[in-house]
Amino acid sequence: MNYFRTALLLAALTAFFLVIGYLLGGRQGLVIALVVALGTNLFAYWNSDRLVLRMSNAHEAGPQEAPELYGMVQQLAQRAGLPMPRVYVIDEDQPNAFATGRSPEHAAIAVNTGLLRHLSREEVMGVLSHELGHVKNRDTLTMTVAATLSGAIGMLASFGFFFGGGRDENGRPVGNPILSILAMILAPIAASLIQMAISRSREYEADRMGAEISGHPEWLASALGRLHAGTQAIPNATAQANPGTAHLYIDNPLSAGGMASLFSTHPPMEERIARLRAMAAQAMPTASAPLRTRPGGSVPQTGGRGPWS
Template sequence: MNYFKTALLLAGLTGFFLVAGYLLGGQSGLVLALVVALGMNLFAYWNSDKMVLRMSNAQEVGPETAPELFGIVQQLAQRANLPMPKVYLIDEDQPNAFATGRDPEHAAVAATTGLLRNLSREEIAGVMAHELAHVRHRDTLIMTVAATLSGAIGMLASFGGLMGGGRDSEGRPLVNPIVAIAAMILAPMAAMLVQMAISRGREYEADRMGAEICGQPHWLASALAKLHAGTQQIHNQAAERNPATAHMYIANPLAAAGGMSSLFSTHPPMEERIARLQAMAGAGGYSPRPAGASRPARSSIPQTGGSPWGSAQQDSRRGPWG
């Protein structure tokens, strides 16, 4: 049902784009909108991951340069039956992370240095499991397409006055000027709301699947509480320079994420996300691994203090918010 809703929302977003093109430019505007939508989506499909990583100043790391992070992602990918994604590190004090890539075979996960400094090993595992859930669900592609279409609608609205709405053979406007003006104002708002609905729905689903991948919902719940506090206190300079990437992060990285702006946030309320995970942990009604995934051999999971990711008691990196 979640995939069906997402497909409907994407179809609706595409419809907004085409209708906006027609209202702002008549038949020629409709054709232009269709061509632009196809072109931008093709470009986003092949290049969005490289663009996002470049804008975030992310640097690829491996088992030699970031052994703990790389090892956690490797174990989680095995549990989720996913190909090993590329792993990136972002030199930002704000604790945060995101995933990108058009499919599981071309995926990448990125974490900030602040995340590694301020979260325990188990909490890091919860965060990276959430990001791998996005990869498994191909949310990175869905959300990139949604952001691309929303941006294109805004671009159409900006140039709407120059398009003139088109005229018939007798020189009369094809579209009522009042309707065209309303489209210039309302189309970007509608597109933003649809993008928000898509992104919020995928975040809830990634929380659920992430808890299943790591096997412990309370790890991710604890991590989200720290991320929420951290993002309120520390600016993410890369995200502030490129706010279009904000929807990809596990926690909203922008400084103006609270108050009235939260009503239009691409992220669901953090309190609700944490409550759902706590309820999931309390009910115990979850699978320790995703459906269809094979359980790794016990010998392949290092056991330290009863946990495959290390003991919370042995890791004192709790950060200033825990």
Template sequence: MTSTLKTTILLAALTALFMTVGFLLGGKTGLIVAFVAALGMNLFSYWNSGDMVLSMYGAREVDAYSAPEYYGIVARLAERAGLPMPRVFIIENDQPNAFATGRDPEHAAVAATTGLLRMLSPEEVAGVMAHELAHVKNRDTLIMTVTATIAGAVSMLANFGLFFGGSSNDGRSNPLGMVGAVLAAVLAPVAASLVQMAISRTREYEADRIGAEICGRPLWLADALTNIHNAANQIPNYQAAAHPATAHLFIANPLAATGLSGLFSTHPDMGERVRRLRAMAVPPTGYAQPRGGFMPQRQNRPGPWG
């Protein structure tokens, strides 16, 4: 089964889950309402989900004048990848992390936190942004942002139904009543998280591989992932905690510092991701990782764009 087909099936499952919650809360009427709502959300998400996610995190757009090094890295990588120049954003957040969004390469945006730009070397930043541009190139961004919208709506609808007890005044409520509402409230968010996990994990390994090819140095991304992972376990991301349905958009799980969230991680094992990237760096690139795990400064070696 191809990655695209698998993702399509999983996205359909998430939509079906939303409709099931509607049925548990309102019977046939709830099912119909949920179906119409799901269609509306998918249409809305297609046009607006990218800007909506950026707004959630208070991202500010930058250009070649306000953030010359960061913007320049993205510009050179986009040129190497054969992509239109995406909009570039910075998020005020101490946790090093990044994500990409947008419905297609012509309407894409990439965002990095201030923590990432401060803690990582320019080479590691290049590895991270190459990964995000790989998501753009693979057209993952639309799927991932639509998934975030629907998953968030599933949890919201389930909680709403629990509050009102799954009943209505017209006598056509779900025959399970409060039992259906409780089942929806407890099981629906878990099921939505599992589907999100499956969708995200099918995309991350491929984005790592293509991102390494775009920047030309797999070890830049490998080192970046190691540093991001270590920091994410120590620096909480309160913005992501307030919007957990968007966690799968990030290059590394932004909720790693919140304990039990690790049980439902939307990302594949970081150790395995790093191992695969390091394996890519042997013969093909001819680049050897210096001992001690530190990358030399850019002036001591040429960048991947010459």
């Protein structure tokens, strides 16, 4: 049902984009909108991961640079049956993380240094499992397409504002001027609302998938509580400079303030935690052997600190 809803919302966003093009420029506007939609989506498909990582000032971390982090991602990726994604670190004190890439074979996971500093090892593994859930569900491509279409709608509305819409073959203005003005004002807002709906539905599914990958829903539940407290208290300068990337993070990085946090792209944290705790209460069985978080040892109690504390 979540996949159907996401497909429906993406179709609605694409159709809305074409309608706005028609309202602003008639048939010519429709053609321009179609070309822009195809161009932005092709660009996003091939370049979104590199662009997002560059905008976030992320630097790649291999087994030599971050052996603990790399080892955890490797262990969880094997457990999830996924190719090993590239691992990146962002020098931001706010605890947060995101995944990007057009497919599991071209995926990357980026974590803020604050995530490693403020969370326990088990909580970090819960977060990494969530991000791998996005990769497994191919959400990174879906949400990137949603973001690029939303941005293109805003660009198209601005184009119509500055150039006054289209004209027919006789030079007469096309369309109702009042509708065109309303489209210019409301189109970016409506596109953002659709993008929010897509992002929210995918977060719930990634939480569920992440709990299955780690086999410990309570790890992610505990991590989300700490993450939310951190995003409320610690600003994320990198995300504030690029608010278009906010929906990719596991928690809204703009929550510490500012107008960009007015429309949240994430579902209520209390609901996400409640769902995970319900899964933990059901003692969800795991398909594979118990996950170990320390070489040669058993899983320590949740809440302990990792070697980066």
